[in-house]
Amino acid sequence: MAAKSIISRPVYGTLGPQPGKHHLFIADAEGALAIRDMAGSAPAGFFDGAEIVFIPGSDGKHIAALEMLKPAQFHQAPSFASLLPRLRQTLANAHMGLRLYLAGTEGLIGQAMQVALEAGIDHTSIQTEHRGSLARRMQCVHCKGITENVTTQPATCAHCGLLLLVRDHYSRRIAAFQGVCINAEDRSEIPPMEEVFR
Amino acid sequence: MSIGTTKLDVVVSDVVPVNDLVTRFHFRRRDGELLPIFSGGAHVVVEMRDGERTRLNPYSLMGSPLDTREYTISVRRDDVGRGGSLFMHRHVRPGMEMVVSYPVNLFSLDLRARKHLMLAGGIGITPFMAQTAQLAAEGGNFELHYTCRTASLGTYADVLRERYGRRIRLYHDDREERIELDRLLSTQPLGTHLYVCGPAGMINWVRDRAASLGWPTETVHFEHFAAPQPGLPFDVTLAVSAKTIRVDEQQSLLEAIEAAGVDPPYLCRGGVCGQCETNVISSDGRFIHNDHWLSEEEHRSGKKIMPCVSRFEGRSLVLER
Numbered sequence: 001m002a003a004k005s006i007i008s009r010p011v012y013g014t015l016g017p018q019p020g021k022h023h024l025f026i027a028d029a030e031g032a033l034a035i036r037d038m039a040g041s042a043p044a045g046f047f048d049g050a051e052i053v054f055i056p057g058s059d060g061k062h063i064a065a066l067e068m069l070k071p072a073q074f075h076q077a078p079s080f081a082s083l084l085p086r087l088r089q090t091l092a093n094a095h096m097g098l099r100l101y102l103a104g105t106e107g108l109i110g111q112a113m114q115v116a117l118e119a120g121i122d123h124t125s126i127q128t129e130h131r132g133s134l135a136r137r138m139q140c141v142h143c144k145g146i147t148e149n150v151t152t153q154p155a156t157c158a159h160c161g162l163l164l165l166v167r168d169h170y171s172r173r174i175a176a177f178q179g180v181c182i183n184a185e186d187r188s189e190i191p192p193m194e195e196v197f198r
Numbered sequence: 199m200s201i202g203t204t205k206l207d208v209v210v211s212d213v214v215p216v217n218d219l220v221t222r223f224h225f226r227r228r229d230g231e232l233l234p235i236f237s238g239g240a241h242v243v244v245e246m247r248d249g250e251r252t253r254l255n256p257y258s259l260m261g262s263p264l265d266t267r268e269y270t271i272s273v274r275r276d277d278v279g280r281g282g283s284l285f286m287h288r289h290v291r292p293g294m295e296m297v298v299s300y301p302v303n304l305f306s307l308d309l310r311a312r313k314h315l316m317l318a319g320g321i322g323i324t325p326f327m328a329q330t331a332q333l334a335a336e337g338g339n340f341e342l343h344y345t346c347r348t349a350s351l352g353t354y355a356d357v358l359r360e361r362y363g364r365r366i367r368l369y370h371d372d373r374e375e376r377i378e379l380d381r382l383l384s385t386q387p388l389g390t391h392l393y394v395c396g397p398a399g400m401i402n403w404v405r406d407r408a409a410s411l412g413w414p415t416e417t418v419h420f421e422h423f424a425a426p427q428p429g430l431p432f433d434v435t436l437a438v439s440a441k442t443i444r445v446d447e448q449q450s451l452l453e454a455i456e457a458a459g460v461d462p463p464y465l466c467r468g469g470v471c472g473q474c475e476t477n478v479i480s481s482d483g484r485f486i487h488n489d490h491w492l493s494e495e496e497h498r499s500g501k502k503i504m505p506c507v508s509r510f511e512g513r514s515l516v517l518e519r
Contacts, residue, residue, distance in 0.1 A: 018412060019409055019410055019411070019412055020410070020411055020413075021411070021412065022410015022412065091388060093390065094387075094388050095384060095385055095386055095387060096383065096384075096386040096387070096388060096390045096392075096411075096412070096413055097383070097384060097413060098388065098409045098415070099411065099412050099414075111257065119388050120311075120312040120387070120388045120389020120390075121389065122310070122386055122414065122416055122417070124414070124416050125414035125416060125417065141274035141388075
């Protein structure tokens with residue numbers, strides 16, 4: 001569970017069925033379980049107006065659990081990048097009344113929210129629930145490169161190779177945590193690297 | 199005392215009858231300087247010195263926020279109200295010196311919106327006059343749906359049509375024209391914000407339908423100045439000031455507190471801003487809550503009251519004031 005530290009560090013809630021007729025779910029891996037758990041409290045017919053977009057984890061689990069909810073549309077994608085064009089298209093054609101639900105890893109929630117913000121949805125209007133990995137998307141403040149699935153503290157920038165302190169400072173606009181050089185004064189100083197974002 | 203609202207000494211520069219019910223008043227600063235800047239949706243509280251009595255009524259600024267040489271308000275005459283609008287219509291003349299508060303905006307545009315969908319009922323058109331002027335100047339995307347009783351009572355409908363053409367849609371009650379609300383709310387692009395100003399019934403209808411149709415609450419904005427309702431007189435003890443006062447039939451609790459020389463904070467005097475929220479120390483009787491500020495739970499708790507619009511009936515009421 002993500003804990004609150006500084007104000008920009010996102011905190012996530014528990015998915016809850018919202019009023020309206022159109023519901024778009026985007027989930028990865030164990031995020032599917034958040035949708036399944038929410039379905040228990042959803043009114044009858046709720047999934048008749050729902051679309052679920054799912055990126056299975058490496059174990060390939062939970063697809064059947066989602067299909068059992070009988071959403072109006074179920075779409076499976078191998079990665080976030082592969083569903084991006086479809087998501088952009090869906091949001092461009094959507095109307096007010098569409099409710100967005102994001103569940104799963106922080107990287108998935110953050111990137112889907114970034115696309116939603118670009119489409120005009122306010123972040124406070126989006127239901128989120130964190131499930132699964134705490135691995136972070138990180139932007140290096142020095143070279144601006146994004147490193148995916150960062151699990152260690154400090155972490156090495158995949159682009160420029162600097163050793164970065166992974167901060168809780170988060171940007172919704174770029175959907176990433178900030179990484180700042182941890183040994184700028186003396187590059188020979190190498191602090192121990194621990195796996196902290198599992 | 200009104201928090202953050204320094205007073206402005208103004209002179210009435212023009213009084214213009216608009217139709218059978220509505221008159222427009224123009225104010226300029228007595229020292230000839232520009233008035234403070236404001237944003238569309240802002241209101242001022244106008245002080246009316248009527249003999250011994252001072253009325254403080256909020257009115258939306260309806261001029262363009264780009265022009266601060268004058269403030270303009272439009273006042274709908276209410277023949278059965280508490281007398282503020284009648285005072286404005288009968289006694290306010292060009293050249294008269296008056297005092298208004300600094301502008302306060304409790305109904306501002308959310309400028310992050312991709313589109314602004316505005317719904318006005320009757321005199322609820324006034325804040326939209328300023329908001330449309332502001333948006334039009336910035337190339338903003340808006341659409342205004344305006345319901346009025348008859349064409350002749352469609353205050354500023356002609357002005358709006360001339361300025362903005364097809365962005366303005368009119369509905370006349372006498373021609374049985376009704377907003378197709380569900381269709382309207384179901385066909386708005388993502389990122390639209392909804393604004394509604396008009397009678398309480400209209401605001402409740404629009405808020406209800408928007409919520410049912412999945413509009414997030416943060417995208418629905420409304421403004422309704424509840425005029426204080428008259429009621430039975432009642433006695434109140436102000437514990438902090440150690441005073442016991444009587445609230446007359448036509449007086450609001452806030453006005454009675456002020457008349458006793460106690461100055462609680464206020465901004466809107468219409469039950470929406472929350473400034474005058476007052477703790478109840480003890481009570482024996484029934485609250486008549488008329489505000490849009492406190493939650494239903496708070497209303498039921500009997501621990502808080504908004505003295506600008508709410509009343510009390512019963513044996514005793516002690517306030518932390």
